[in-house]
Amino acid sequence: MLKTLSRDEVIRFYDKFGAKQDQQGFYEDAALNLMIELGRFTEAENVFEFGCGTGKLAERLLSTSLPATAHYAGTDISSTMVRLAKTRLSGFEGRTKVQKSDGGFDVSHLGGAFDRIVCTYVLDLLSPSDIKDCLAGAHAAMNKGGLFCHAGLTKGVGPISKITSSAWTLVHRINPSLVGGCRPLMLNDYLPAQQWERIHREVVVSSWIASEVVILKAR
Numbered sequence: 001m002l003k004t005l006s007r008d009e010v011i012r013f014y015d016k017f018g019a020k021q022d023q024q025g026f027y028e029d030a031a032l033n034l035m036i037e038l039g040r041f042t043e044a045e046n047v048f049e050f051g052c053g054t055g056k057l058a059e060r061l062l063s064t065s066l067p068a069t070a071h072y073a074g075t076d077i078s079s080t081m082v083r084l085a086k087t088r089l090s091g092f093e094g095r096t097k098v099q100k101s102d103g104g105f106d107v108s109h110l111g112g113a114f115d116r117i118v119c120t121y122v123l124d125l126l127s128p129s130d131i132k133d134c135l136a137g138a139h140a141a142m143n144k145g146g147l148f149c150h151a152g153l154t155k156g157v158g159p160i161s162k163i164t165s166s167a168w169t170l171v172h173r174i175n176p177s178l179v180g181g182c183r184p185l186m187l188n189d190y191l192p193a194q195q196w197e198r199i200h201r202e203v204v205v206s207s208w209i210a211s212e213v214v215i216l217k218a219r
């Protein structure tokens with residue numbers, strides 16, 4: 001049976017991990033570059049991010065992709081991450097809001113409706129029921145036609161990345177904390193087709209690690 005980290009275990013891990021999250025770029029950056037390209041952020045006005053981590057992606061979107069009028073809101077379950085993200089985004093005051101989350105997926109209190117919701121390397125640490133709740137919360141907070149932009153670990157596609165993803169899955173099965181709670185997953189397994197149209201899926205392999213980039217359009 002699949003064992004995922006509890007919310008308390010996630011908080012403990014990411015409170016301690018903190019800024020080290022930014023060192024994961026060796027396998028995340030190529031997928032994030034593609035997600036930014038496909039997410040049409042130059043047309044976005046109201047962006048929300050689930051699990052914003054250190055605010056690295058938000059800073060990049062605000063400084064290079066989003067219009068100067070666009071607003072960004074992000075939440076994270078870890079208070080260390082919220083502190084790091086707030087500090088990092090302090091130069092965008094008036095356009096950004098970063099809040100500590102209780103781990104739930106109802107973000108109606110943040111105002112919405114969002115035209116982009118971003119979630120990178122977060123769904124792959126959630127339980128299957130939390131993934132479904134996260135997608136439902138995102139759908140409820142989003143404009144019709146808005147884009148849900150996901151990047152996360154997935155199963156490998158070539159011989160080497162298949163070996164890496166199988167090894168990663170095995171380590172996760174033995175002890176999820178050894179890999180920050182994350183495991184390779186296929187987002188398609190969790191998608192209610194009546195709510196989302198999948199407009200793009202692509203697997204990017206970097207440093208032998210496979211990530212999937214998925215762009216969903218809210219119906």
Ligand SMILES: C[S@@+](CC[C@H](N)C(=O)[O-])C[C@H]1O[C@@H](n2cnc3c(N)ncnc32)[C@H](O)[C@@H]1O
Pocket residue numbers: 010011014021050051052053054056057075076077078081101102103104119120121122125180182
């Ligand atoms: C692997 S990190 C990825 C951080 C960031 N999105 C990135 O790509 O660098 C996972 C993040 O999700 C946060 N997280 C995990 N479960 C969460 C939940 N239920 N609600 C909000 N944040 C959560 C963690 O605290 C952590 O910052």
